[in-house]
Amino acid sequence: MLDSTIQTQLKAYFENITQPVELVASLDDGAKSQELNELLTDLAALSDKITVVRADDDARTPSFAIRRAGTAVEVRFAGIPMGHEFNSLVLALLQVGGHPSKTAQDVIAQVQALDGEYRFETYFSLSCQNCPDVVQALNLMSVLNPNIKHVAIDGALFPDEVEARKVMAVPTIFLNGETFGQGRMSLEQVLAKIDTGAVAREAEKIKQKDAFEVLVIGGGPAGASAAIYAARKGIRTGVAAERFGGQVLDTMGIENFISVSHTEGPKLAAQLEQHVRDYDVDIMNLQRAETLVPATETGGLIEVHLASGAVLKSRSVVLSTGARWRQMNVPGEDDYRNKGVAYCPHCDGPLFKGKRVAVIGGGNSGVEAAIDLAGIVAHVTLIEFDTKLRADAVLQAKLHSLPNVTVITSGQTTEVVGDGNKVTGLTYKDRTTDALHTLELEGIFVQIGLVPNTEWLKGTVALSPRGEIEVDAGGRTSVPGVFAAGDATTVPYKQIVIAMGEGSKAALSAFDYLIRLPQPARAAA
Structure with missing residues (x-):
């Protein structure tokens, strides 16, 4: 699963592991479990301090814990942490394996001094560039303080769970079962929220x-x-x-x-x-x-x-x-932010797999977002206020070649519509006729400048x-x-x-x- 170049690099990194590490796997008979098992086996082959243990003790499959042998120190991933989360996986292996973090000593001391029980869950997507900061911060906290536990969950592999917990943006963090935060958060930001005197x-x-x-x-x-x-x-x-x-x-x-x-x-x-x-x-x-x-x-x-x-x-x-990012400033936008209204197609796009979405804005950002989303979602409707798209010609040509994209020009979004929990559609006005139209959809990606x-x-x-x-x-x-x-x-x-x-x-x-x-x-x- 890991090519020879990556294996060579990882083998050098893993020389910094000083304490034995167990990769404790929970698998089933599915293809994703086989893929995870292959990844864990490849990792274990790169260091004599890493072993794979089959436990099947987690309700989420495929998943695995990275555990310091003979201790309670561990971090857990539900899914296969590749893509943007591969660095999170490598850092977790090093830190659980005893390699010290480069985080400032006063911040480390602050984490170690936290009292109480903290059970964090983070939903991420492999294409989200904001997620690794959150995952790595919470993983480090769980290594430094035995009262803190963290599991990072690939939302794309657990869609029923995502639906039940109304996760519509990543990263979404739960603490002790309650929503803690959404979006990029650094270790210092997490600490500021839970350490009220900081x-x-x-x-x-x-x-x-x-x-x-x-x-x-x-x-x-x-x-x-x-x-x-x-x-x-x-x-x-x-x-x-x-x-x-x-x-x-x-x-x-x-x-x-x-x-x-x-x-x-x-x-x-x-x-x-x-x-x-x-x-x-x-x-x-x-x-x-x-x-x-x-x-x-x-x-x-x-x-x-x-x-x-x-x-x-x-x-x-x-x-x-x-x-x-500039907002549309229409009724419903604030109410459904992170409940279907999103601003980062790379981060949140995978959560709308097979669904209908709109992109607001016909500049380069909007057209690029529509192109990216078209490969994931069922249908994209791009709405541009002007009489024509403003994106580069090469991007427009690519957009118009896609079969599941509709382009609406001279369209002014007037309202985001929802059922109280999530987006169900939007209304827009045709600026040439003043006629109002309603689109039924599940997601709205706003890309209208700064x-x-x-x-x-x-x-x-x-x-x-x-x-x-x-x-x-x-x-x-x-x-x-x-x-x-x-x-x-x-x-x-x-x-x-x-x-x-x-x-x-x-x-x-x-x-x-x-x-x-x-x-x-x-x-x-």
């Missing part, structure tokens, strides 16, 4: 920090680039980000990033963070900025007030808050009518000492490579601003 403790730590020379708000490509270029100048640099990596974390495929023909968002986000950490940069993750107070109002330093109650101070600030994350800046910095931060050629905003870069600004063409260039430019402009400021008075010796 936010307050972190806020107290932030309050004690000295003022920065450059404070970057946002941790996407623009923010990472700004932090690196500022830190290279040898000045005190900090990054406060709601989630490091930003929207890149939600991007499946990234093509033609100069010198890299193809990569994936989560991989690039991890590389960005590691690059920033190579420098002396104070990264403050899970921190949402709420207010910017200019130096002209404080009489000295610029202040950024965080949702946690902490206040950061700096002589200059780079705003790189990025953007998020909206900048700048609401918190209204009345402080100049914004365009679309809410973008107005910047000049040097990334300067209307507020002295405040610069901006990336998708949140008026710079055209929202591309990663452009955001990175703008981030570095904003940091260089900030440095130029700083060296021209009067030096702060020093206390007498």
